[in-house]
Amino acid sequence: MxxxxxxxxxxxxxxxxxxxxxxxxxxxxxxxxxxxxxxxxxxxxxxxxxxxxxxxxxxxxxxxxxxxxxxxxxxxxxxxxxxAPRESLGTVVIGTVKGDLHNIGKNLVGMMLQGLGLTVYDLGYDVEVDTFIEKAREYQADIICMSAMLTTTMPEMKKVIGKLVNKRLREKYIVMVGGAPVTEAFARNIGADIYTRDAGSAALMAREAVLAKRNREAKVTKTAGAEKEAET
Ligand code: B12
Known part of the structure; x- marks a missing residue:
């Protein structure tokens, strides 16, 4: 053996x-x-x-x-x-949604994200909609990662995204979803940014998405700086 x-x-x-x-x-x-x-x-x-x-x-x-x-x-x-690389690439909050106690897949995803240099705050399982949002704000997260393993708990993901929209926070975060019953079509339908089937590809896509977010943020800062300079 x-x-x-x-x-x-x-x-x-x-x-x-x-x-x-x-x-x-x-x-x-x-x-x-x-x-x-x-x-x-x-x-x-x-x-x-x-x-x-x-x-x-x-x-x-x-x-x-x-x-x-x-x-x-x-x-x-x-x-x-x-x-893992010493310098943090970005910050992630991750959890299994409300009503769902499965945490093995979520733990693997969290681990792979850490391996690629992201700072991960694990909120555990059975995580309330508001907790995802409060913790994302508290830790100034780049990504909100949600896992669901039951068809009955998948709708919780939609609730989190809905609440982000209501609070005008949707643009602030990359929303990533996964878990055995979750599909690409479901993810698209609820308005998530990223879906992947396994922990390895989840980490790679998360890293790409954070780098793209950093680029966008840098461009906005540069444009704002140039406009201010033109005014003066
Ligand atoms: C282990 C397990 C349990 C354990 C959980 C222990 C734990 N600490 O997690 C226990 C025994 C507690 C359990 C309980 C129950 N379970 Co259960 N369980 C499983 C089982 C056998 C394995 C799940 C697992 O860990 N897989 C291994 C990991 C590595 O894979 P994964 O979770 O899919 O994760 C990978 C990907 O999905 C992805 N991923 C996961 N999360 C995320 C998140 C993001 C953001 C991304 C990008 C990717 C991603 O990456 C991971 C790694 O590559 C599955 C069977 C199955 N086919 O999935 C049933 C299963 C999920 N359970 C099921 C059920 C019904 C239950 C119970 C209701 C059973 C009962 N009668 O009490 C309860 C529910 C409890 C609750 N409220 O949550 C059903 C769900 C059916 C459905 N469609 O809704 C399944 C499918 C079994 C079945 N065929 O009936 N379960």
Missing amino acids: TIFEEISEAVESGKGKQVKRLIEAAMDDGITPEEVLNQGLIPAMERVSQKYHNEQFFVPEVILSSRAMAVGTTILEEYIKEQ
Whole structure:
């Protein structure tokens, strides 16, 4: 068995301590956090999902695997943070929407964003509409990231965007949405800026969007400066 298969197996069978030990061993061997994530942890959760779907796993087993997965992501997060660029590229608030307790995918997205140099404030799960907005203002975020895993909680994303529009704050933030039931069409329909299917592409698109936002802001400042100079 490869180390990745061992990690996968340990997550699937809910063995948190073993996950910790194996990941630390992998890191000592020079394996990257991304490799552990993509070849060990994510395939494990895919198998858990499949087993849940096939009724080989029920909620208690899924909870155990999810806890072991959380052990793994917490350890990897530390390694990813260490490697991240020192200077922050921009700021993100991320959370799973109101009524939804799924946080594994959201945690992965947050981790990948940190890895690319974005500062991430994780609001957790079951996050109220107003909390997304208040925290985005408080942390002067560039991006609001929302995750939903239940078809019944997806409409919460639309509520957040609606409230941003009402408060005339929509232009201030890049709104990014995702989660298993979310689609490109849904994202477009509710007026989100970015949708991607997985954590890796989410991070790349977030970085691109922040850089474009910085460019726009720089142009506005330059134009305002030139106009002021012309007046004087
Ligand atoms: C683990 C799990 C649980 C765990 C959650 C533990 C935790 N801490 O998260 C527990 C057991 C608690 C749970 C509970 C429930 N669950 Co559940 N759960 C799952 C399961 C098996 C896996 C989800 C997961 O973690 N996948 C692995 C991660 C890595 O993938 P991901 O979340 O999709 O994230 C990736 C992408 O979606 C994307 N992404 C995610 N978020 C974001 C955000 C942004 C901004 C972007 C860009 C991208 C992005 O990037 C991620 C990484 O690449 C899914 C099955 C499935 N097929 O998804 C069901 C599933 C989501 N659950 C389901 C249900 C019904 C429930 C319950 C109602 C069950 C019950 N009867 O009690 C409760 C609801 C509780 C609640 N109020 O939220 C259904 C949802 C059906 C639906 N269409 O609405 C599913 C699909 C299972 C099924 N087939 O029936 N669940």
